[in-house]
Amino acid sequence: MTTKPYQLETVSCPSCIAKIEGMLKRTEGVAGSQVSFATSKVKVNFDEAKIGSDQIRERIVRLGYAVLGEK
C-alpha cells in the first residue's frame, strides 16, 4: 500500500470533491482517498500490485480534472 498526493487544477466546488472521492471509492485497488478543497490536492491510498499511479491519474483526468503533478 502506498499513499500518493496529486495536485489538481483549482477545485472550485466542494461537490467536485464528492465526485472524485466517489469515483476513487469505486476503483479497484484504491483503499481510500482524501480530496482537499483548500489545496486542490488528492491523497490516494492504493495497492500498487493492483493499480498503477498512472492509471489513477488517468481516471482523475477522465473525470474532467487536470492533474498538474504528483508530489
Added chain:
Amino acid sequence: MRFGSKKAKSMVLSTALVVVSFILKEAAAAGHAAAGPAATLAMLATAAVAGFPIFKKAFGALRYKVVGIDALVTIAVIGAIAIGEFWEAAAVTYLFSLGDYLESRTIEKTRSSIKALLDLAPDKVRVRRGGQDLEIGPEAVLVGDVVVVKPGEKIGVDGIVLEGSGYVNQATISGESLPVHRAEGGEVFSGTILESGYLLVEAKRVGEDTTFARILHMVEEAQDRKAKTQKFLESFSRWYTPAIVAASALLFAFSRDIELALTLLVIACPGALVISAPVAIVAGIGNGAKRGFLVKGGDIMEKLGSIKAIAFDKTGTLTAGAPEVRQVRSFAGAEDEALKIAAAGEGYSEHPLAKAILAEAASRGMAAEPAAAEIIPGRGVAFAYGGKDCLVGSRSLLADKGIALSADQESEVAREESRGRTVVLVVAGGAVLGFIAIADAARPEAAAEILALRKLGIRRIVMLTGDNPRAAQAVAQELGIDEVRAGLLPQGKVEALESLKAAYGRVAMVGDGVNDAPALAAADLGIAMGGAGSDVAMETADVVLVSADLSRLSYGLGLSRATVRVMKQNIYFALGVAGLLLAGVLVKAVNLSFGMLVHEASVLLVILNAVRLLKYGHKSTLQGRRQVQWPTAAQPAP
C-alpha cells in the same frame, strides 16, 4: 498562469461565439431571413465549445454513478436543444462556464495566504558531501548532512550550527521579526533566512519532519477540517441534488411544461450554498496563518468566536517567563550559603525558577556541584548536600515535610510575595536557612491585551498558576484580571477549568504548551503561545500563536468572529437567492439563462465576500498594533 491557459482560450472562443450568436439572433429578429440559420449554427457552436468540458465531467461522473451540478446543466442543455431553444442552450452553457472560470480565479485568491507561506519553503539546499558542495532538493537531504548556508539564503533543514556565525531571521518559526544571532552550537530552523554571516549546519530534521514543514502541513489540514455548519450543508446538498431532479421530473409530469422543469433543474443547483462555508474558512485560516495565528480547523474557528471566559497561565504567558533573582535573604549563616545549596539542588532542573537561581549563582561566581535531587512536582526538590537533608521549594513543600516558619520569617516571606515575587525557601537539616525572592515581570502588552479582550466581550478572565497566591494576586492586580486561582498543581488546573466551564460556558486556556499540556487539552479550546517550535504544543493545542506576543489573541478572536460572520452572511444570502429564484421560476418570471446568470453571480458574490476576510487585521483595523511579519521569499542580503 499556473492553470487555465486551456480554460482561458476556450473562454475567449466561447465569448466570441456567444457575441456572434447574439448579433445574428437580433438580426434574425429584425427580419433578416438569412441570419436565422446562421444564428442557430452559432448558438449550437457556442453550446458545443462552452459545454464540452461540462458534458465531459457530467459523463465522467455518471460512469461512477455520481450526479453533480454538471449533470443537471447537461440535462438542461440537451433539453433546451431538443425543444429548439438554441439561444437558451448557448446562454446557459456560456454563463455556467464563465461562472466556473471566474470562480476558480477568485477562489485561488482566498488561498493566496497559504500560497505565500508555501513560497517560503526552501527549494534547494547546499550540502557538503565528500568535500564538494552540491545543490540538491530539500527532500534529498539526509539527517547528519552538513549544510552550507550563505547570506540571504534560506536555511533548508532544522539543525545545529557546526561552524560560522550570523544573524538569522526566524519570523517563520518564532514570529519574531528581529534577526537573532546564531553561532556554533546554536539551533536553526528550516524556512528561516540567514541575513548575514555564514553557517555550516548539521541537519537534525529534514524535509517533512522540519518544524516549518509541519506548520505548513498543519495549516493545510486545518483548512480542510470542516466547520459544523459546513458538515450540515454537505449532508444537505447530498440529498438535495437528487431531490431536485425528482422534483423537476414531477413538475414536468404534472405541468407538461418542459422549459419550466429544465429551469428548475438549473436554478436549484446548490452552488452558492455548498461553497459558502468552506471559502470563508479557507480565507480566515489563511489570514491567521499569515499573521502567526494558527487555527487548527473550521470547527475551532466557530468555537473561538463563542468563547466566554479565558484562563491564562501566569509564568511564561502573562509574564515574560524569564524570572530574575531580586533578593537572597539568609536567616542563619552567610547569604551565599542558601544560594549555593539552592543552586546545587536545582542543578538539573529545567524549571524557570531554577534557571533564575542558577543564573544568579553563576553571576556571583559560585560553581555548585549539582546534587542528585528528587523532584516533587509543583513544589520543589529534595536532596542531600554536605551530609544534610535539604529542601528547596515552596511553602507547601515545607508544610508537607512538617517544617514551620517562625513568625518573623513568615512576615518577611509574606512581604516579598505581596510585591509579586515568588519565594523559594531553602532548608538544610530541618532548619530554614533563608529564601530567594524571584520576580518575573508581566509582559508589556499584557494589560492592554486584557482590556482588548474585555472589549470583545469576554466575561471572565482568570489566572491559573502554580505560584503562591500573593505573588499571583500582585500580577493579577497590575493587569486587571478578575480572578486568581493560585497554588495549583497541573491536575488542579484541569479541575479549575472544569469549574470555570460549568460557571461561564466556553472557556479557552492560554499557556506555553509545554507545562500546560493537560490544561490545554481540558479546556474547550487550548491556545499555545510561542509554541510553533514545540511538538507537544502543536499537537495538543487547538490554536498556536507563533510568536510569544499576547496581542495576537484579540486579533485572532476578532478574525474568528469575522470568519463566522462571513460564513453566516454567505449562507443566508445563498438561501435567499435560491428561494427567490425558486419563486421566480414557479411564477414564470425567470427563464433558463436568466436563472443561470443569477445563480452564477450569487456564487461569485459569496466567494468575493470571503476574499474580504484576507484584509482583516490590516493596519487600519488593528490600530498601529505590531504585526508579525513573515519574511518575504526574496529578502536581499544586507
